[in-house]
Amino acid sequence: MSAQSDLQGFEPKIVxxxxxxxxxxxxxxxxxxxxxxxxxxxxxxxxxxxxxxPQFVLSAYEKxxxxxxxxxxxxxxxxxxxxxxxxxxxxxxxILVLDQLGxxxxxxxxxxxxxxxxxxxxxxxxxxxxxxxxxxxxxLSRENIA
Amino acid sequence: xxxxxxxxxxWAASCGGCEIAVVxxxxxxxxxxxxxxxxxxxxxxxxxxxxxEALPDRAIAVTLFNGALxxxxxxxMARLLRRKSQVMVAFGSxxxxxxxxxxxxxxxxxxxxxxxxLDNPSVENPDAIIPCGTTSxxxxxxxxxxxxxxVKHLAQEVDVDYYIPGCPPxxxxxxxxxxxxxxxxxxPKGSTIGCGTLTVCDDCDRTKEDKRIPAFRRNYEFYPxxxxxxxxxxxxCMGIATRSGCGAPCTKAxxxxxxxxxxxxxxxxxxxxxxxxxxxxxxxxxxxxxxxAEISGRVSAFLSTIPDYAGLFYKYTLASSTxxxxxxx
Numbered sequence: 001m002s003a004q005s006d007l008q009g010f011e012p013k014i015v016x017x018x019x020x021x022x023x024x025x026x027x028x029x030x031x032x033x034x035x036x037x038x039x040x041x042x043x044x045x046x047x048x049x050x051x052x053x054p055q056f057v058l059s060a061y062e063k064x065x066x067x068x069x070x071x072x073x074x075x076x077x078x079x080x081x082x083x084x085x086x087x088x089x090x091x092x093x094x095i096l097v098l099d100q101l102g103x104x105x106x107x108x109x110x111x112x113x114x115x116x117x118x119x120x121x122x123x124x125x126x127x128x129x130x131x132x133x134x135x136x137x138x139x140l141s142r143e144n145i146a
Numbered sequence: 147x148x149x150x151x152x153x154x155x156x157w158a159a160s161c162g163g164c165e166i167a168v169v170x171x172x173x174x175x176x177x178x179x180x181x182x183x184x185x186x187x188x189x190x191x192x193x194x195x196x197x198x199e200a201l202p203d204r205a206i207a208v209t210l211f212n213g214a215l216x217x218x219x220x221x222x223m224a225r226l227l228r229r230k231s232q233v234m235v236a237f238g239s240x241x242x243x244x245x246x247x248x249x250x251x252x253x254x255x256x257x258x259x260x261x262x263x264l265d266n267p268s269v270e271n272p273d274a275i276i277p278c279g280t281t282s283x284x285x286x287x288x289x290x291x292x293x294x295x296x297v298k299h300l301a302q303e304v305d306v307d308y309y310i311p312g313c314p315p316x317x318x319x320x321x322x323x324x325x326x327x328x329x330x331x332x333x334p335k336g337s338t339i340g341c342g343t344l345t346v347c348d349d350c351d352r353t354k355e356d357k358r359i360p361a362f363r364r365n366y367e368f369y370p371x372x373x374x375x376x377x378x379x380x381x382x383c384m385g386i387a388t389r390s391g392c393g394a395p396c397t398k399a400x401x402x403x404x405x406x407x408x409x410x411x412x413x414x415x416x417x418x419x420x421x422x423x424x425x426x427x428x429x430x431x432x433x434x435x436x437x438x439a440e441i442s443g444r445v446s447a448f449l450s451t452i453p454d455y456a457g458l459f460y461k462y463t464l465a466s467s468t469x470x471x472x473x474x475x
Contacts, residue, residue, distance in 0.1 A: 050426075054418035058468035075433060075441055085433070085441075090425030092445045093455060097421060100252060100456035102472040112438060139474040 244465025
């Protein structure tokens with residue numbers, strides 16, 4: 001039916017939680033390089049990836065996001081020592097929970113972007129947008145309960 | 147007799163445990179009877195639905211509605227009792243958050259029918275008959291309440307005045323609530339009553355120290371130290387993300403809290419909060435010098451010992467959780 005046609009023209013909405021110290025600066029660097037990247041990501045600056053409560057991720061889906069990106073400092077580089085480790089552990093558990101709820105792991109990605117990695121920021125954003133685009137929109141069960 | 151305020155206790159998709167909890171008031175049930183006219187309770191009494199329909203609107207002072215909404219009949223009774231009641235209470239975790247019946251929301255209704263009526267090896271169903279609302283026979287149509295697409299909690303369908311959590315609610319808390327109702331000094335509409343606002347850890351008198359867990363363990367694997375925090379011993383105790391007020395009977399019996407009082411004040415999603423809490427106490431050891439892939443591998447190996455995180459974290463709240471169940475397609 002119209003699944004194919006629905007996908008055409010579908011622009012994924014992605015929420016990106018970026019750590020203040022590394023990844024936000026990395027995004028800034030990407031902007032400074034003036035290489036184009038997809039405009040689908042709404043960036044939310046957080047003081048640390050460890051501040052990203054899994055409730056934030058679920059709320060993003062609830063409010064219409066098709067995917068979420070959490071970008072952290074590389075292991076060992078956390079401004080608060082181990083906030084990124086906690087983010088990693090939470091993310092690993094969260095994607096197991098999301099899988100049971102039918103949300104593909106491509107819709108919730110954690111990666112590391114340092115302040116100098118503008119190119120990696122571009123690449124990660126591009127990969128997530130394309131992965132979510134091919135999955136299609138996220139439809140919550142609340143919308144189709146009879 | 148006719149002057150006493152009317153009390154109704156109804157069960158929708160529930161197990162009957164909430165009624166047991168009311169009976170567990172023991173001799174105080176006489177005080178309830180002295181003050182209130184328990185006039186509708188299908189578990190205990192023979193009042194019929196038509197008797198309720200015959201009442202004027204708002205004739206019932208308080209309805210304690212337990213059970214989730216699984217069928218159209220549950221839905222009709224919820225709407226009927228809402229219309230006939232002055233105060234509608236979502237009583238117990240099924241009415242508050244979906245509880246065990248709402249675990250069905252990990253599957254679609256169609257998946258459930260397929261595995262129960264079609265793909266089940268012990269079922270012979272050559273005509274592929276599955277439940278539906280109306281079935282036609284030569285003699286005429288018959289109607290049975292159809293299953294809703296999803297299990298819902300009460301507030302998804304009707305206006306709820308108060309919530310009492312618990313699977314089942316603890317009897318001493320039921321009594322507290324009845325005292326409040328009898329006093330007439332009712333809390334603000336929408337309050338969760340008969341409970342605390344903090345977490346079960348606040349009720350639990352075990353010794354709590356630093357939480358660094360080298361591995362998750364399950365109940366059958368060992369006999370836990372009866373004095374030390376169960377979470378610190380590696381058991382996935384839900385107490386850290388569960389509302390207080392029960393008095394922690396489970397941890398007193400050396401069993402981890404399974405989360406039946408739902409999320410504490412200020413928390414929208416009990417499961418997400420468990421992920422947040424456990425993610426910060428996992429101890430995967432020293433990672434200095436390891437590559438990012440090796441660190442991720444350690445985390446995955448750590449997590450692989452538990453087969454069903456979502457079922458554990460959302461055992462009592464799936465219907466009221468942020469995503470509400472398995473997402474659609």
